Amino acid sequence: MQSKLVYIETYGCQMNEYDSDRIRNAVGGMPVDTPEEADIVIVNTCAIRDKADQKAFSGLGKYKHLKARKPDMILGVAGCVAQLYGDRLLQKIPHLDFVLGPRAIPRLPDLISRIEQAKERPVETSYDVEELFEVEPYHREGKVTAFVSVQQGCNKKCSYCIVPYVRGDEVNRPLPEILREAENLVGKGVREITFVGQTVNSWTENGRKFGDLLRAAADIDGLERIRFTTSYPRDITKRMIDAMKDVDKVCRHIHLPVQSGSNRVLALMKRTYTREWFSDTVKRLKDAVPDLAISTDIIVGYPGETDRDFEDTMDLMREVEFESSFSFKFSPRPGTPAAGLPKEETVPDETAGARLMELQAFQKEVTLRKNVERVGKTEEVLVEGPSKHGPESVSGRTSHNRIANFKGPASLVGSVVRVRVSEGLSNSIRGELSV
Ligand code: SF4
Numbered sequence: 001m002q003s004k005l006v007y008i009e010t011y012g013c014q015m016n017e018y019d020s021d022r023i024r025n026a027v028g029g030m031p032v033d034t035p036e037e038a039d040i041v042i043v044n045t046c047a048i049r050d051k052a053d054q055k056a057f058s059g060l061g062k063y064k065h066l067k068a069r070k071p072d073m074i075l076g077v078a079g080c081v082a083q084l085y086g087d088r089l090l091q092k093i094p095h096l097d098f099v100l101g102p103r104a105i106p107r108l109p110d111l112i113s114r115i116e117q118a119k120e121r122p123v124e125t126s127y128d129v130e131e132l133f134e135v136e137p138y139h140r141e142g143k144v145t146a147f148v149s150v151q152q153g154c155n156k157k158c159s160y161c162i163v164p165y166v167r168g169d170e171v172n173r174p175l176p177e178i179l180r181e182a183e184n185l186v187g188k189g190v191r192e193i194t195f196v197g198q199t200v201n202s203w204t205e206n207g208r209k210f211g212d213l214l215r216a217a218a219d220i221d222g223l224e225r226i227r228f229t230t231s232y233p234r235d236i237t238k239r240m241i242d243a244m245k246d247v248d249k250v251c252r253h254i255h256l257p258v259q260s261g262s263n264r265v266l267a268l269m270k271r272t273y274t275r276e277w278f279s280d281t282v283k284r285l286k287d288a289v290p291d292l293a294i295s296t297d298i299i300v301g302y303p304g305e306t307d308r309d310f311e312d313t314m315d316l317m318r319e320v321e322f323e324s325s326f327s328f329k330f331s332p333r334p335g336t337p338a339a340g341l342p343k344e345e346t347v348p349d350e351t352a353g354a355r356l357m358e359l360q361a362f363q364k365e366v367t368l369r370k371n372v373e374r375v376g377k378t379e380e381v382l383v384e385g386p387s388k389h390g391p392e393s394v395s396g397r398t399s400h401n402r403i404a405n406f407k408g409p410a411s412l413v414g415s416v417v418r419v420r421v422s423e424g425l426s427n428s429i430r431g432e433l434s435v
Pocket residue numbers: 154155156157158161162163164198199232
């Protein structure tokens with residue numbers, strides 16, 4: 001395909017960001033900064049949260065005038081909303097040229113040819129794509145961190161979640177392919193790889209488990225750091241914990257969504273673990289990696305959540321003291337079991353809002369305190385790029401995934417340097433280069 005100018009608007013999670021980079025490579029095009037310059041515009045959508053699909057519709061709607069001015073421009077929709085609504089999107093949005101589900105990205109070149117040559121408006125939302133992992137993501141020159149997908153889909157079926165319905169069942173990527181992609185990226189200057197999957201630590205292949213993947217990746221020369229997201233609590237195994245303990249390249253941070261501290265609500269959510277089990281897992285992790293930073297996701301106001309249930313969640317927050325948390329009010333996703341629960345179970349919006357505020361205020365305090373506690377310590381920081389906080393400053397992340405800003409030349413980008421922390425702020429730390 002002749003090189004096209006491509007503009008992609010991305011909504012949602014890291015998996016979607018990763019997919020957008022794969023879409024860029026699948027098209028074989030040059031990325032541009034504005035849709036006005038582009039030959040192909042793709043809106044990569046998210047269906048996870050309330051109004052996410054409305055956002056996608058308005059995202060597509062705003063291209064109506066541009067398409068009228070540039071009729072040869074190709075406009076497509078990808079991602080979870082594309083999968084969910086399929087050809088209904090073509091009916092709803094007359095200026096739309098194609099619909100592409102998340103699993104069908106490798107088929108994009110074929111879709112573009114069908115539009116250009118046969119003037120079709122194709123829809124490709126098959127789950128059954130043999131070449132699932134064939135398209136690797138576009139990598140911007142000079143970027144020192146990158147994602148590598150290790151699995152697609154999810155087998156868990158949590159009652160509130162649309163992901164298994166839009167991304168299909170879990171499919172794990174073969175180890176040699178994962179390592180080859182990681183090695184290629186390191187060859188291009190990448191120093192930190194984040195393995196991504198909906199339940200990344202459930203990865204398995206030919207008897208190998210996630211811990212084996214971490215150990216194998218650590219053998220890649222030139223790779224400084226390994227991260228992974230998102231871990232599913234029930235799939236934390238001894239083999240994984242041992243690898244986190246033994247392999248220096250594995251960062252001392254894990255994102256471990258708990259969602260609720262109430263056993264009753266966890267059971268309603270079909271999360272397959274109890275609060276005690278989660279606490280014990282945190283203990284096992286911290287015993288193995290004492291300085292481990294743990295972040296989480298919480299849903300408040302799940303249908304039927306009582307004050308007592310919420311208090312259990314706050315109790316867990318106090319017990320674990322997560323480094324950070326992403327918290328949301330429950331919102332029903334059509335097509336999920338939780339969306340069909342009786343109306344009388346709904347937690348009033350005001351109550352859910354008050355709970356969310358309480359939880360977020362607590363988290364803010366803990367995050368700030370933990371950042372302040374780093375003052376005087378020396379952290380290893382992978383420098384990722386210039387800092388927004390003043391000239392001659394650079395920014396990077398610590399092993400614990402804290403953002404660190406400090407004075408230093410741009411030539412440090414891609415190096416792991418030692419930084420003495422002088423200030424802990426609400427979302428970052430500041431410091432000075434140390435020798
Ligand atoms: S583990 Fe649960 S919340 Fe996460 S993607 Fe799978 S179904 Fe959704």
